Amino acid sequence: MATLRDDHPRIRAFLRAKRNVDFAEWRLNISMLASDAFFQAVEVDKAWELRDCSGNVVEILSARDLLREIAVSAHYCGDPGVLFRDRLERDNPTPQWPYVSTAPCAELAMAQGDACHFSYINVSNLVRGDALDMALLGEVAALLVRMLDAVTEVTVRGRSDALPLVAQKRRIGIGITGFADLLLHLHLPYDSHATAILAAEIAEVLDFHTKRASVALAAERGAFPAIAESRFRDRSWVARKLEGKLLRIDRDQWNALIDDIMRYGVRNASTTSMPPSGTSSEIAGISKSLEPYISLRDRDGMLFKVFRDLKLVQDKDDDENRYDDRLRKLPFVSLAQDIKPLFHLMVQARFQSFLDDGISKTINLDQNCTVDAVFELFRDAYRCGVKGLTVFRDNCLVDRDDARL
Incomplete structure (x- = not known):
């Protein structure tokens, strides 16, 4: 994970870094390290100072404009995410070694x-x-x-x-x-x-x-x-x-x-986290980490196997539309894009209430979601008390003209 602090002189260039790249070759996630002071400035629409390594102010801009830069880029390609730096540090058991980034x-x-x-x-x-x-x-x-x-x-x-x-x-x-x-x-x-x-x-x-x-x-x-x-x-x-x-x-x-x-004392400085478990969960045929399913038509039919084991369905219908309709009528079937973003944040915040380390969490959004909605979602994430957030808009890497809103 490449990170940059919210008051760095080149923060805007960093936030735009993935707007015109070859995503087939890009292998790096990026996130802004956001302070409490930054989001407090966003709340009251306050000016935000960018500073060089000596602490000198080199530019003053709107905090809301900077958050909008994040929203525009995240709407376009899913990056950057936002990491709430002060919350991470408050849970740092060894503050003599400040956090500088995260796992991928x-x-x-x-x-x-x-x-x-x-x-x-x-x-x-x-x-x-x-x-x-x-x-x-x-x-x-x-x-x-x-x-x-x-x-x-x-x-x-x-x-x-x-x-x-x-x-x-x-x-x-x-x-x-x-x-x-x-x-x-x-x-x-x-x-x-x-x-x-x-x-x-x-x-x-x-x-x-x-x-x-x-x-x-x-x-x-x-x-x-x-x-x-x-x-x-x-x-x-x-x-x-x-x-x-x-x-x-x-x-x-x-x-x-x-x-x-x-x-x-304790043998281990931290004991709990929420690793993403993507590949290994697929190998084991189970859902990933704390995430809901993205689609009823999952790649390896894992979700159908769960429904069958629970005796909620018998055999998969040749007509996948009828199969989807049948499962969607079950009141407890929740797919990622059907869940309101605030519920994603609520579940994340509740898991985070006791875990030592930040949680890997991406909210999947409908492709028609707007930049303004992404902007507000990052503000909601700060208000909910979570430690970080990434969003991914469906088909955003395919429908790039619409992504440039």
């Missing part, structure tokens, strides 16, 4: 020389009866902590010079996949408040059980080396996500865990 799909922020080992749990396989088995989710998450810490140790021993912060932080990121399939099992539409609550419950269970497993490893083998200078020594920072958000783990359990963190 913005699943976590990264400092120079940083890295993270990921894994994820197929939550659709953890349905028991008519509910997600949260206890089983916690057990699986704890096992993955031990596995990923072992993988981290292999990396530390083999590439400590190339990736120095791996040894210092021992970051791991456990997330989920198969969320859309889970919702089908539970007969929940993606765009519902019940789904948003479920997302927060999953995030809380993941965070609690992965932290508890990491504390146990710290007691056995020692905490991550940089913990003495980290925010894990600040009890209020460790407990920052608890107020008013507890759904599945009671406060006494959380307080006991925080006591143990103060006593033993």
Whole structure:
């Protein structure tokens, strides 16, 4: 991921970088690192100062005009995205190493020389009866902590010079996949408040059980080396996500865990993330990460297999239109472009409420969506408290004349 701060003198050229490129050859995602101050300036239509590396003001422009530059380019080709820099830094456990960019799909922020080992749990396989088995989710998450810490140790021993912060932080990121399939099992539409609550419950269970497993490893083998200078020594920072958000783990359990963190530390500077899981989910035949399905006519027929396994359909009709119509009549079938953008943001924000790192999230938009709508969506993302957002307008890389609105 290539990033540039919002007050850089060449920020406008950066935002326009992908408007006239060969997308068959381009392999780089771009995002603007946006500060709270920038979006506060957008809210009140305030002037925005661009500064050189010495801090000197070199240009003054409208903050809203700069956000519109982002909206125009994102409407055209899906890039740039926006990363909310101050939110990322507030959750940075080791602020002595400020974040400078992210992994390619913005699943976590990264400092120079940083890295993270990921894994994820197929939550659709953890349905028991008519509910997600949260206890089983916690057990699986704890096992993955031990596995990923072992993988981290292999990396530390083999590439400590190339990736120095791996040894210092021992970051791991456990997330989920198969969320859309889970919702089908539970007969929940993606765009519902019940789904948003479920997302927060999953995030809380993941965070609690992965932290508890990491504390146990710290007691056995020692905490991550940089913990003495980290925010894990600040009890209020460790407990920052608890107020008013507890759904599945009671406060006494959380307080006991925080006591143990103060006593033993944690083995891993971070334990939870939301890796995009695109290719591996396709191989496994499950829906991707936290995303809804994009189409009923998915490439490998995965969605039909889910419907068939749930006995919602018998055999696929030769007439795909009739097949689509039949499935669309089910009230809990939610496709990405049919979901209102604010529900995309709500589900993302609820997952993010407990996870350590930023979430890879792209909102798929109808091809007739306007630049103004994209502009407002970025503002809504800031208001919702998420850490980053990318949008992708259907057929935008094909219908390029219309994309130049």
